[in-house]
Amino acid sequence: MTLNWIELSRDALLHNITAIKGKAKGRKILAVVKSNAYGHGLVEVSSILKDHVHGFIVADLEEGLELREVLSNVKIILSLPPLNKKEIIEAAHNNFSIFAGNLQYITQLSKISLPKPIYVHLEINTGMNRSGLSPQDLSKAINIIYQSPHLKLEGIFSHYATLPDDMDFAKRQAESFQKVLSEVKLPENILVHMENSLGILKLPLEITNSIRPGIALYGLVSIDSDTHLDPVLSLRSQVIDVISIRKGEGVSYDHLFKANDDMWVATIPSGYGNGYMWNLKGKAEVLLHGKRLPVLGKICMNHIMFDVTKLVGEVKIGDTVTLIGKDGKEEITVSELAESSNTINYEIVTKLSPKLKRVIV
Numbered sequence: 624m625t626l627n628w629i630e631l632s633r634d635a636l637l638h639n640i641t642a643i644k645g646k647a648k649g650r651k652i653l654a655v656v657k658s659n660a661y662g663h664g665l666v667e668v669s670s671i672l673k674d675h676v677h678g679f680i681v682a683d684l685e686e687g688l689e690l691r692e693v694l695s696n697v698k699i700i701l702s703l704p705p706l707n708k709k710e711i712i713e714a715a716h717n718n719f720s721i722f723a724g725n726l727q728y729i730t731q732l733s734k735i736s737l738p739k740p741i742y743v744h745l746e747i748n749t750g751m752n753r754s755g756l757s758p759q760d761l762s763k764a765i766n767i768i769y770q771s772p773h774l775k776l777e778g779i780f781s782h783y784a785t786l787p788d789d790m791d792f793a794k795r796q797a798e799s800f801q802k803v804l805s806e807v808k809l810p811e812n813i814l815v816h817m818e819n820s821l822g823i824l825k826l827p828l829e830i831t832n833s834i835r836p837g838i839a840l841y842g843l844v845s846i847d848s849d850t851h852l853d854p855v856l857s858l859r860s861q862v863i864d865v866i867s868i869r870k871g872e873g874v875s876y877d878h879l880f881k882a883n884d885d886m887w888v889a890t891i892p893s894g895y896g897n898g899y900m901w902n903l904k905g906k907a908e909v910l911l912h913g914k915r916l917p918v919l920g921k922i923c924m925n926h927i928m929f930d931v932t933k934l935v936g937e938v939k940i941g942d943t944v945t946l947i948g949k950d951g952k953e954e955i956t957v958s959e960l961a962e963s964s965n966t967i968n969y970e971i972v973t974k975l976s977p978k979l980k981r982v983i984v
């Protein structure tokens with residue numbers, strides 16, 4: 624039985640990829656589906672997108688293998704490169720491409736004899752300062768790749784650090800990337816990429832021939848833009864209990880909530896155990912029968928209680944409750960939950976448990 628589940632809207636995902644394609648202006652799309660497709664479901668999302676993108680960027684070897692099992696022919700790029708020999712061989716064996724941005728790592732890689740070539744995207748650090756080659760090390764890295772029979776240069780990329788808040792810095796990053804590109808001789812069909820979602824929407828470049836949208840695919844960009852995107856994910860649960868309590872009684876751990884009047888309380892079997900943020904206590908609302916209803920007291924591991932006094936007599940065990948998404952005219956957005964729990968959209972969705980059943984609607 625599925626007590627809690629995630630619904631993925633195929634139409635919304637297809638709408639978003641079409642909108643991104645419009646912005647791409649012919650550039651290739653490398654869809655960022657790392658961290659279980661931002662919590663949405665790696666296999667489900669990639670299966671819907673497979674005919675619309677040039678390739679997929681996953682987090683690590685484990686995610687690559689999960690995706691390869693269902694999509695045998697697509698390009699899969701590991702953003703976290705495998706480190707030990709066994710894993711590097713497994714990556715080559717499965718036709719994975721890898722991100723690499725460290726000279727020591729690229730040297731190690733070149734010394735391993737591989738059953739098949741491994742395709743490398745070299746990262747240039749233009750200011751994100753988390754990984755990537757310095758511009759001076761780029762030609763050394765390229766030479767190592769050219770001299771190795773089993774390493775193939777497939778891409779070269781960089782990553783914006785400060786969008787949308789510091790556009791000037793982002794522009795300087797793009798200029799550094801352009802300068803680096805102009806100083807090396809690259810194969811004609813190499814993939815050149817820099818823009819993430821905000822880059823695509825706010826600072827598109829002429830020097831790239833591919834783009835790396837992540838959050839935009841899922842319709843969760845939190846800035847104003849002329850590109851309309853639809854949220855893909857809804858999180859649903861169902862009522863497992865309804866009780867009446869008396870004025871003055873408390874609800875949930877430590878009785879953070881105390882009833883001002885006699886009231887009705889419903890319970891759903893969801894909580895921080897499946898990724899709903901604990902610190903939404905006292906702030907969140909859920910939807911039932913098209914109405915917004917306040918969550919009461921602390922969020923438990925597998926239980927959330929909420930006020931159904933205004934629906935008294937109408938609530939049944941098994942009724943569907945919406946924690947994220949639409950019910951009738953009402954909608955609870957990921958941004959609303961992110962704001963209430965003092966975090967970002969990315970964290971709200973990536974925290975959702977991989978164990979939740981994903982249903983494509």
Ligand SMILES: Cc1ncc(COP(=O)(O)O)c(C=O)c1O
Pocket residue numbers: 655702782818819820821835836837838839
């Ligand atoms: C290297 C790289 N490219 C692209 C993306 C996608 O970013 P966004 O989700 O903001 O589009 C990420 C996300 O973390 C990333 O690390």
